[in-house]
Amino acid sequence: MRKKLVAGNWKMHGSLAENAALLAALKPALAGIDAVVCVPFPYLAQAQAELAGSTIAWGAQNLSEQAKGAFTGEVSAAMLLDFGCTYVIVGHSERRSLYGESDALVASKYMAAQAAGLKPILCVGESLDERESGVTEAVVARQLDAVINAAGIASLMNAVLAYEPVWAIGTGKTASPEQAQAVHAFIRNKIAALDPAVADQLVIQYGGSVKAANASELMAKPDIDGGLIGGASLVAEEFVAICRAAAK
Numbered sequence: 157m158r159k160k161l162v163a164g165n166w167k168m169h170g171s172l173a174e175n176a177a178l179l180a181a182l183k184p185a186l187a188g189i190d191a192v193v194c195v196p197f198p199y200l201a202q203a204q205a206e207l208a209g210s211t212i213a214w215g216a217q218n219l220s221e222q223a224k225g226a227f228t229g230e231v232s233a234a235m236l237l238d239f240g241c242t243y244v245i246v247g248h249s250e251r252r253s254l255y256g257e258s259d260a261l262v263a264s265k266y267m268a269a270q271a272a273g274l275k276p277i278l279c280v281g282e283s284l285d286e287r288e289s290g291v292t293e294a295v296v297a298r299q300l301d302a303v304i305n306a307a308g309i310a311s312l313m314n315a316v317l318a319y320e321p322v323w324a325i326g327t328g329k330t331a332s333p334e335q336a337q338a339v340h341a342f343i344r345n346k347i348a349a350l351d352p353a354v355a356d357q358l359v360i361q362y363g364g365s366v367k368a369a370n371a372s373e374l375m376a377k378p379d380i381d382g383g384l385i386g387g388a389s390l391v392a393e394e395f396v397a398i399c400r401a402a403a404k
């Protein structure tokens with residue numbers, strides 16, 4: 157039985173004071189429940205100080221594909237490890253669409269994360285146009301293949317996947333549990349065709365306007381193993397309720 161895992165993506169939100177209040181509320185409420193918060197780079201030290209010794213892990217939302225050097229403004233995997241990160245989000249749709257990250261670059265970042273010992277949370281998902289033109293599976297397969305071809309199928313033993321339909325992120329439109337389950341099953345079957353053991357243990361999170369009110373229905377689906385939560389991860393009661401729904 158796969159354990160469910162919920163991760164919060166704070167995006168570019170927060171302040172030292174706001175984070176302190178949010179983490180102080182999350183810590184006791186999530187005692188004993190595995191969860192993750194992916195915070196902006198400057199707040200990694202705060203997350204480490206506040207969360208060390210709890211069951212809440214922390215991570216970043218992006219990293220460089222490079223190990224070190226003249227790459228102004230970039231942050232390496234080793235730097236994230238210095239701040240105790242376990243996870244790093246790779247290939248979020250906002251990175252792909254707003255910052256032009258290609259499938260190949262996402263694969264390089266995924267490999268850089270794993271080479272340093274971090275677990276990538278690899279995001280895949282189709283746009284509204286792609287869904288409406290019936291190419292959802294082809295898009296998700298292409299995004300996955302870029303990583304599998306570069307890093308190998310066994311690399312997914314040390315990764316988490318997040319299926320995030322772009323049209324559902326931050327829009328208030330959630331994929332129905334059936335729509336999400338269909339793509340999750342497609343992903344798991346595709347991976348099972350290459351390596352059944354990898355597919356069986358792989359955590360595939362759903363992301364896209366998940367909130368307390370819709371979490372239980374989504375988490376009840378057999379191939380949905382948790383969530384990647386944006387907006388609702390900034391509201392303690394919402395995030396706690398989602399994590400509890402997943403842990404049930």
Ligand code: PEP
Nearest residue numbers: 325326363364365386387
């Ligand atoms: C996300 O940021 O990955 C996300 C799914 O955002 P939201 O939950 O706000 O749709």
